[in-house]
Amino acid sequence: MHPQGWRKSSRSGQRTSCVEVGRTPNGAAVRDTKDRSAGYFTTTGAQWAAFIGAVKAERFD
Template sequence: MQQQIKGMTVDLTDAEWRKSTRSGPNCDNCVEVAFVGEAIALRDSKDPTGPALIYTRAEWDAFVEGAKDGEFDL
């Protein structure tokens, strides 16, 4: 099903979801990511049929750079 989100047409029907390699088999707080055209989708790995958060490439890049720079460190 296609959705209009943030000026993008996003269809997660055939999205290839990936879980972090740092997620262990018994980890209960994992997210999965899918790169779908210009959109990046995140979802809870425990609820694959639940909602996904949709980000633009610029939003995703800003998040990744912030993580690399320690912006979210406690």
């Protein structure tokens, strides 16, 4: 099944060098907005939750 509901962060504004996130039955998919035809990678729900938690905890700053 292909990811659905692709969306770009509202914090990206008008920039084109961003990523989009789509929903999958078991998690999320991520793709580059500059080259959508290049495909995407998927994560499980647990992996995505861990990533979002790390972002919110500023572990990548």
